[in-house]
Amino acid sequence: xxxxxxxxxxxxxxxxxxxxxxxxxxxxxxxxGAAEATRQKVLGAARELGYRPDSRARLxxxxxxxxxxxxxxxxxxxxxxxxxxxxxxxxxxxYELALGGVTSxxxxxRTIEALLDFGSEALILxxxxxxxxxxxxxxxxxxxxxLLRNDxxxxxxxxxxxxxxxIRMAVEHLVSLGHRRIVHIDGGTAVSAEPRRSAFRAxxxxxxxxxxIIAGGAMEEDGMTAGNSLGPDMPTAVIAFNDRSALGxxxxxxxxxxxxxxxxxxxxxxxxxxxxxxxxQLSSISQxxxxxxxxxxxxxxxxxxxxxxxxHVVRTPHLVARRTTAAPAAGG
Amino acid sequence: xxxxxxxxxxxxxxxxxxxxxxxxxxxxxxxxGAAEATRQKVLGAARELGYRPDSRARLxxxxxxxxxxxxxxxxxxxxxxxxxxxxxxxxxxxYELALGGVTSxxxxxRTIEALLDFGSEALILxxxxxxxxxxxxxxxxxxxxxLLRNDxxxxxxxxxxxxxxxIRMAVEHLVSLGHRRIVHIDGGTAVSAEPRRSAFRAxxxxxxxxxxIIAGGAMEEDGMTAGNSLGPDMPTAVIAFNDRSALGxxxxxxxxxxxxxxxxxxxxxxxxxxxxxxxxQLSSISQxxxxxxxxxxxxxxxxxxxxxxxxHVVRTPHLVARRTTAAPAAGG
DNA sequence: TCATTTCACTAGAACGATCTAGAAGCCTGA
DNA sequence: TCAGGCTTCTAGATCGTTCTAGTGAAATGA
Numbered sequence: 001x002x003x004x005x006x007x008x009x010x011x012x013x014x015x016x017x018x019x020x021x022x023x024x025x026x027x028x029x030x031x032x033g034a035a036e037a038t039r040q041k042v043l044g045a046a047r048e049l050g051y052r053p054d055s056r057a058r059l060x061x062x063x064x065x066x067x068x069x070x071x072x073x074x075x076x077x078x079x080x081x082x083x084x085x086x087x088x089x090x091x092x093x094x095y096e097l098a099l100g101g102v103t104s105x106x107x108x109x110r111t112i113e114a115l116l117d118f119g120s121e122a123l124i125l126x127x128x129x130x131x132x133x134x135x136x137x138x139x140x141x142x143x144x145x146x147l148l149r150n151d152x153x154x155x156x157x158x159x160x161x162x163x164x165x166x167i168r169m170a171v172e173h174l175v176s177l178g179h180r181r182i183v184h185i186d187g188g189t190a191v192s193a194e195p196r197r198s199a200f201r202a203x204x205x206x207x208x209x210x211x212x213i214i215a216g217g218a219m220e221e222d223g224m225t226a227g228n229s230l231g232p233d234m235p236t237a238v239i240a241f242n243d244r245s246a247l248g249x250x251x252x253x254x255x256x257x258x259x260x261x262x263x264x265x266x267x268x269x270x271x272x273x274x275x276x277x278x279x280x281q282l283s284s285i286s287q288x289x290x291x292x293x294x295x296x297x298x299x300x301x302x303x304x305x306x307x308x309x310x311x312h313v314v315r316t317p318h319l320v321a322r323r324t325t326a327a328p329a330a331g332g
Numbered sequence: 333x334x335x336x337x338x339x340x341x342x343x344x345x346x347x348x349x350x351x352x353x354x355x356x357x358x359x360x361x362x363x364x365g366a367a368e369a370t371r372q373k374v375l376g377a378a379r380e381l382g383y384r385p386d387s388r389a390r391l392x393x394x395x396x397x398x399x400x401x402x403x404x405x406x407x408x409x410x411x412x413x414x415x416x417x418x419x420x421x422x423x424x425x426x427y428e429l430a431l432g433g434v435t436s437x438x439x440x441x442r443t444i445e446a447l448l449d450f451g452s453e454a455l456i457l458x459x460x461x462x463x464x465x466x467x468x469x470x471x472x473x474x475x476x477x478x479l480l481r482n483d484x485x486x487x488x489x490x491x492x493x494x495x496x497x498x499i500r501m502a503v504e505h506l507v508s509l510g511h512r513r514i515v516h517i518d519g520g521t522a523v524s525a526e527p528r529r530s531a532f533r534a535x536x537x538x539x540x541x542x543x544x545i546i547a548g549g550a551m552e553e554d555g556m557t558a559g560n561s562l563g564p565d566m567p568t569a570v571i572a573f574n575d576r577s578a579l580g581x582x583x584x585x586x587x588x589x590x591x592x593x594x595x596x597x598x599x600x601x602x603x604x605x606x607x608x609x610x611x612x613q614l615s616s617i618s619q620x621x622x623x624x625x626x627x628x629x630x631x632x633x634x635x636x637x638x639x640x641x642x643x644h645v646v647r648t649p650h651l652v653a654r655r656t657t658a659a660p661a662a663g664g
Numbered sequence: 665t666c667a668t669t670t671c672a673c674t675a676g677a678a679c680g681a682t683c684t685a686g687a688a689g690c691c692t693g694a
Numbered sequence: 695t696c697a698g699g700c701t702t703c704t705a706g707a708t709c710g711t712t713c714t715a716g717t718g719a720a721a722t723g724a
Contacts, residue, residue, distance in 0.1 A: 007473070020703065020704045021680090021681085023704075035701080054679090060392050060708095061683075084437075087435050088435070096446055101415050103415070103420070106419050116384075224610065279552060355672085361712085365673080370673085385711075389710035389711035392709090393712040
């Protein structure tokens with residue numbers, strides 16, 4: 001029904017403009033070596049014919065693809081923010097992004113293979129779940145940058161946020177408000193749950209405080225469950241593993257008739273869109289995901305274009321104080 | 333530092349196996365025309381060398397790419413669910429997906445061009461914002477399927493949910509519970525806000541009820557603002573434009589000291605992950621996004637492989653009753 | 665027995681770009 | 695006037711596949 005006409009090639013443009021294929025190629029990629037007059041003539045002909053270079057052919061010949069592969073998980077809403085930021089930075093550096101989604105039915109390696117097939121010159125993996133060895137195998141083919149996870153071995157680059165420092169700031173913030181009975185609802189088996197857990201323990205002990213830790217997870221449900229188990233001796237402040245868990249916790253506290261932050265202060269982690277919701281206004285530790293994403297893109301581009309060895313970039317998070325943290329009630 | 337060795341080609345495998353390039357090609361693509369013994373020999377050699385076909389070269393030669401372009405918006409969390417479902421269905425049909433993100437700094441047409449550059453044989457656009465004319469222009473090149481929006485002209489396929497029927501079900505549900513004073517907080521200028529608004533008006537009038545409509549939007553803030561403006565004569569039930577708006581509304585009602593659903597019933601739209609949160613349990617109209625996504629993929633594949641004309645698929649949504657809707661208090 | 669078909673395989677031309685090497689034209693300076 | 699050096703342009707090879715049109719050998723049929 002609909003007529004799918006053959007798309008014009010370099011040859012067509014060359015004939016229309018009365019020059020050689022090679023010259024059209026030169027003009028199309030903006031390379032030096034064409035007179036201004038012919039350049040205009042060729043561009044005119046190309047526009048006339050609606051010519052668009054065929055990237056497959058182009059990529060086949062020139063080893064450069066100017067393409068960065070980015071894998072993200074559809075299960076994590078905040079990955080979308082990272083994708084956003086990565087697009088912006090890649091575009092600024094003159095690169096295009098190939099996106100690969102990791103879903104429950106589509107494991108990470110499958111996604112990576114697809115990204116490589118598209119011709120990605122480097123890979124940026126958000127919180128990769130592969131082992132260091134597997135990552136190293138891919139790193140033998142193209143530069144690989146792990147985002148938000150840093151225990152990836154020496155062959156893989158990483159850009160991450162300093163979990164210890166984040167937790168330290170969280171404790172600092174609450175202690176300076178006057179809290180002493182602080183609980184950490186941890187992330188269970190989630191990525192970076194362990195470093196945050198041990199950072200909490202170390203930091204509390206350093207201050208001579210009791211490091212109470214409750215098993216949690218990355219989702220609202222985990223926060224609720226943990227919140228319900230707080231019952232007997234309620235702390236005056238809680239540091240959740242992340243914002244979503246914090247939300248569940250707040251809901252549980254509400255159900256128990258407790259006010260946040262009057263009765264209990266709650267601190268999230270990630271400064272995600274959940275924390276920023278106007279009716280939530282959750283105090284949170286920001287990893288500045290967009291900045292990290294930009295750094296990861298920079299890193300990938302540097303690896304592609306330079307000859308520097310893999311490295312690990314660690315950025316310092318910062319605290320965003322909103323409405324869920326305050327000084328404890330007198331005598332808390 | 334890291335040694336990026338040249339990847340093996342068909343030629344390398346051919347030499348290792350002692351056969352011609354063409355035969356290796358036949359074996360690699362599983363085409364008929366090779367003896368079982370040689371097939372095994374070739375596969376062995378390929379495995380040995382770690383050969384992976386170069387998709388760029390492959391795609392250049394064979395016009396088929398088996399690639400579907402899917403554009404989604406990073407601003408809409410539920411697009412992630414659609415991506416999930418689309419991956420599954422595409423994979424089942426033997427296609428790969430090329431993802432393109434639409435962000436604030438990256439308009440839809442830019443994303444589409446990138447998807448075409450990757451060699452997409454068809455495009456699936458989630459809630460496209462382009463005009464019918466612009467869509468038609470792309471539809472002249474490849475089949476284009478609009479997902480969740482159906483006013484896209486005759487050259488573009490569409491797969492969408494019946495908004496009228498969705499709103500009808502919403503009203504029906506509330507009326508059958510005993511509600512008569514029902515308000516619709518609309519979606520403002522969002523996609524499908526208008527059809528839902530007029531469906532609400534028509535359906536309420538058909539039942540001899542007053543169709544009260546309040547200006548809203550697609551986000552939590554819009555629901556809160558609208559909720560705060562309800563003040564004077566509070567209805568017994570509200571149909572929000574979507575789940576996020578419903579969440580904001582619920583928050584506003586809470587702040588006003590009203591209980592949901594005891595004082596006011598709230599119905600969302602989309603049955604998104606927000607509605608399913610265990611502490612929310614929002615009653616909602618489900619568009620069954622995953623099913624729609626699968627249908628869109630089917631449609632795209634059918635268009636690619638067959639010669640049928642563009643068409644519009646409309647599916648019926650269904651109601652998911654959870655904890656935010658109930659009979660009104662006596663005398664409500 | 666010999667023509668015909670089938671099967672397994674191959675040589676070489678595509679695909680649509682880029683890249684290399686070199687040619688033609690014009691300028692410059694001695 | 696001519697060597698040398700630009701600038702502008704072109705022919706042809708090339709990237710790694712798939713496709714077309716075969717070839718040769720074995721199997722089949724009358």
